[in-house]
Amino acid sequence: MSAITVSPINPAKPDLGALVDNINLDNLSDTDFDALSTALYTYNVICIRNQSKCTPKAQAELTRRFDPTARSYGHGKTIDAKRSILHPDLKTIPHQPEVQVIGNGFIPAYEGLQNVTLKHPHHRTFHRTAIPEAQDLAFTRFYRWHIDAALYGDLHPPLVTSLLAVQVPRGRTQTVLYDDGSDDRLDVPLGTTAFVSGYAMFDKLSPEQRALAMTSRVEYAPHPYVWISTAKSRSDGLGMVSEGKEVPLNGLPPVDRATDIQILPMVWRNPVTGRFALQIHPAVVRKIHLRDGRVVDDLAEVRDIVHDLQRPGIAPELVYAHDWREGDLVLFNNHGVLHSVVGAFDRDEVRLFRQCNLAASRPPVGPEAVESAPVSVA
Numbered sequence: 001m002s003a004i005t006v007s008p009i010n011p012a013k014p015d016l017g018a019l020v021d022n023i024n025l026d027n028l029s030d031t032d033f034d035a036l037s038t039a040l041y042t043y044n045v046i047c048i049r050n051q052s053k054c055t056p057k058a059q060a061e062l063t064r065r066f067d068p069t070a071r072s073y074g075h076g077k078t079i080d081a082k083r084s085i086l087h088p089d090l091k092t093i094p095h096q097p098e099v100q101v102i103g104n105g106f107i108p109a110y111e112g113l114q115n116v117t118l119k120h121p122h123h124r125t126f127h128r129t130a131i132p133e134a135q136d137l138a139f140t141r142f143y144r145w146h147i148d149a150a151l152y153g154d155l156h157p158p159l160v161t162s163l164l165a166v167q168v169p170r171g172r173t174q175t176v177l178y179d180d181g182s183d184d185r186l187d188v189p190l191g192t193t194a195f196v197s198g199y200a201m202f203d204k205l206s207p208e209q210r211a212l213a214m215t216s217r218v219e220y221a222p223h224p225y226v227w228i229s230t231a232k233s234r235s236d237g238l239g240m241v242s243e244g245k246e247v248p249l250n251g252l253p254p255v256d257r258a259t260d261i262q263i264l265p266m267v268w269r270n271p272v273t274g275r276f277a278l279q280i281h282p283a284v285v286r287k288i289h290l291r292d293g294r295v296v297d298d299l300a301e302v303r304d305i306v307h308d309l310q311r312p313g314i315a316p317e318l319v320y321a322h323d324w325r326e327g328d329l330v331l332f333n334n335h336g337v338l339h340s341v342v343g344a345f346d347r348d349e350v351r352l353f354r355q356c357n358l359a360a361s362r363p364p365v366g367p368e369a370v371e372s373a374p375v376s377v378a
């Protein structure tokens with residue numbers, strides 16, 4: 001039996017967040033790993049404290065243990081494309097290419113990277129509207145709710161992402177404004193990572209929405225992160241505003257194979273609990289394939305349908321905002337949660353994190369109804 005202890009962080013959110021203690025990552029037996037994996041798929045976001053000594057190699061090996069035959073980084077080389085919206089946010093560790101450095105401020109040297117200036121993504125660069133400058137340190141937004149996934153080519157969405165907090169600025173709090181016509185707001189620690197449960201999001205659906213979600217697939221855009229590079233986000237970070245600003249398809253890099261365009265179930269099954277998560281990347285979804293073969297391809301309509309499905313699931317009481325401490329190693333079930341960068345730092349607030357995930361060895365597992373449905377690329 002494993003000696004690992006697992007303590008839920010939020011009694012009110014039983015499937016989101018647990019602290020894992022009494023674990024030695026340098027010497028993790030198969031029994032301990034099984035306990036860790038069960039904790040991950042039960043609580044979906046788990047944190048192991050005091051892991052500052054974890055090397056990039058050890059981080060990559062632990063992440064790979066959840067999917068031993070996974071090979072490359074979750075985005076492969078797609079983030080190298082200069083026009084990708086992900087390009088400025090991720091710096092690859094030269095000796096461990098599955099591991100990326102993210103953060104804020106100037107880093108003279110770190111793991112083979114020299115003189116890098118990291119920039120915490122700020123909503124003013126991505127949202128259609130922005131919080132006025134004078135209020136920018138007190139108020140903030142969810143930057144972009146997402147799944148970590150290339151959603152293109154043969155790169156399946158990673159099963160698990162690991163995040164290690166190497167350096168964390170001293171804490172203050174900020175208030176997230178949804179600014180979406182609701183009065184919703186949420187106080188969060190500075191630079192939190194916000195998580196919501198795809199399972200809770202699914203459970204919030206009406207019976208009609210649930211039937212749609214269980215039987216439909218979503219088609220993602222070709223070269224998704226280039227496609228939206230000229231468009232702007234809704235103020236709640238949950239998908240894009242439809243104003244025709246996407247890069248036209250003929251302005252994107254060529255699509256080598258029709259199968260490079262990913263069409264995935266809306267709902268993904270948890271391997272431990274059997275529950276279904278509503279897992280749609282709202283920013284880059286382009287079409288909805290219905291069970292009867294019809295395809296919803298009006299972009300504004302697609303986005304409105306997806307926003308209606310997802311918005312109840314990001315209500316303030318459903319968000320877990322992790323309060324980072326240096327040495328925190330957080331692992332999350334990327335097939336069961338959405339997450340978002342949050343917050344705005346001052347230039348001199350230095351933050352250094354390492355992120356690792358691997359393109360999965362298999363596609364997400366959907367409900368049987370969509371697993372057996374014919375695929376038609378429209």
Ligand SMILES: [Fe+2]
Nearest residue numbers: 146147148339
């Ligand atoms: Fe992410």
